[in-house]
Amino acid sequence: MKAATNAGRLVRQVLSGEVWPALADRHAYRVGPDGQPFLLPGMGGVTLGVHCADPATGYASDHLEPGASIRHRDPAANMALQFLTCVGNQVRVAGGPAAGALGHVIGQHAYVLVDFPETAAANLASGDPVTVVASGQGLALPDHPAITVKNCDPDLLARMPGGTRPDGRLEVHVAARVPAEAIGAGAGMASEYANTDLMGAYQGLGEDLSLGLEGLRIGDIVALHDADHRYGRGYRPGYLTIGVISTGQCMLFGHGPGPSTLLSGPSEAFLLVDDPDANLASWLHPGEST
C-alpha cells in the first residue's frame, strides 16, 4: 500500500536560479589519495553525457555533477534555493537557446543539480536562467512517525515502489547498501544542503581504497547504514538513511559519488528491498532519449 502523506498540505513555490559556471583558481591542481595532482572537469556548468541510470564512476572527472549546476546570485536567495528545492522538482529553462526545456532535480551538491535530456543540455550554458517549482520540504508520512522525509518531491515519493507494509514498516527499494565506513565529506553538514560523499568508489585506484561501491549509478536509491540524517548528517548505530546518488566520480580523497538525503529514521522502521531498478530514471525520465 502506498504510504499516506500530507502532500495535499504542501505549498509549491516558484524559485529562480541560473546555470553556474565551473570554478577554478590559478593553482589549478587538486590532490588525489596518493598525493597525485589532478585537474579534471565535472563540477559546475553543464556536464554532458551523464544522466540518471548511467554509471556514477569510471569517468576522468572530479565531483561529477550530471547535467546543469544551478545557483542564485544573491547569497541568501541561493540558500533558499538550495534548501527548498527537492529531488524530483521540475525545472524549466527560462531563457537562452534551450528556453522551455524541462528537467528534474536529482539532488543538491552546494548546487541544485538538474538532469535534462541530452539534446536540451547541449544547448545550455552558464548564465542561462531556470525556474524551479520547489515542493517537498515538510513532507511527512503520518503512518511512519519515526521517519523523517527531506528533499523529496511528493510526486517522486508516490512513484517510488514500496509503501506501508502490513507490519507497519516502510518498504523502500534500494539499488545499493552503504556501510558507515564509506561516509566521507558532508558528515556534520545540514542534510538539506549538498550531499554525503561516499568513499570506497575510486574506480581504477587501489583495492585498499575500495568499499565495493564502484557499481553505483547516477540516480540510484541507496541505503546508508548507521546514518541519522534527521537533523543533519551524523553517525548513529541502528539508524538508516535513504538517499539518491546525485553526483559521481571523484578523484579528491575523502570524496566520492554522493547521495542527497530523502528519508531517515530507525532501521526497524524500514523494510529494504534490493532492486537494481531503484533509480530515478525508472520514474522521472522514462523514455527520454539521451
Add this chain to the structure above:
Amino acid sequence: MTSALRLVAVNLLGVVEHPALGGSPYRVDRDGRSYVPTGDGGIVLGLELGDPAFGLVADHAAPGACLVHPDPASRHALASYACIGNQARVRTGQAAGARGVVLGKRGEEGRVIVGLGQADLARLRPGDEVAVRACGQGLRPPGLRPDVTVMNVDPGLLALLPVDLGGGREAAVSAGVRLTAPSRLAGNGIGRPAVSWDLDLQLPQPGEDGVGEVRIGDLVAVDDIDARYNMGYRRGWVTVGVVVHGASPLPGHGPGITPILTGPAGALRPVPDAAGHAGLTAAAMVQLQ
C-alpha cells in the same frame, strides 16, 4: 622534503577571534533539540589540557584563544602553517607580552588554538593581535621510516609526546593514545586537508564510570584513515592526532583531533591506555613556551 632540508619559521599574525552567530541564536542538536552554542571559537576560559572533552555544556570548545585573520587567504595560511607546539606571543592589548603555545587547529575557514595562562587569557580581548612563530610543516625527523608521515607539529614537540619514532626502517613508530576509534566515527573533517582541518570524532558520551572518557590534549588513533593529504578511508592505515577541542551537540561532530602522524598500521602502532594515558600536557607546553 627530506631531513636534509632545513625548516624555516615564519612569523604569522593572528587576531583573537570573536564568536560569530547567524541571525538565529539556535543550532539543532543530534536529537532535534535547539540549543545556543557556547564556547565555539573566541576566548574560552577555564578549559585546559587534561580536562574532559565531554565535560562542558559547550559546542567545540577549545582550550584558550582561537586566532583568525580578517583576510580569508591569510587565515588559511595561518591555519595551514601553524603547528602544535609553536610559540605564540600577544602583541597588543592588556595581555601584551604574554607567551603561549599553539595547542591545535580547527578547520573550515581556519582557526589556530593558542593556550595561555588563565590570568593572561582573562586579560585577552577579541581583536588583540597574537604573533605565531609557525614552524613544522615539512618536518621529517631523521631516521623516521619513509612510510610514516609527520605533520602539524613543532620540531620540538614530538620529544614531549608519548611517541617513539622507532629509529629505523624496520621498527614501527609507536604512539601512546587514550583510545583507538574506528573510521566510521570520523565525521566533519573527512575529505579535507589534514594540514589545516581537524577531524571530528563522533565518540559516544562516556559512561558515568568514566569509561570512554577522552581528555583535551589526549592522543587518539583512528583506524583506516589516511591523513597524508586530504583525510579519507584507506583500509589498513592509522592516523594519530591530538584532541584539540571538546564535544559538540551537532550530528556528525564531536571532539576533534589535529592529525600529527599517519601511516600503514604495521608502520605506525598506537598503544592505547584508557586509564593512564597522558598526551599533550601543560608541563610540555611550558617547555616549548
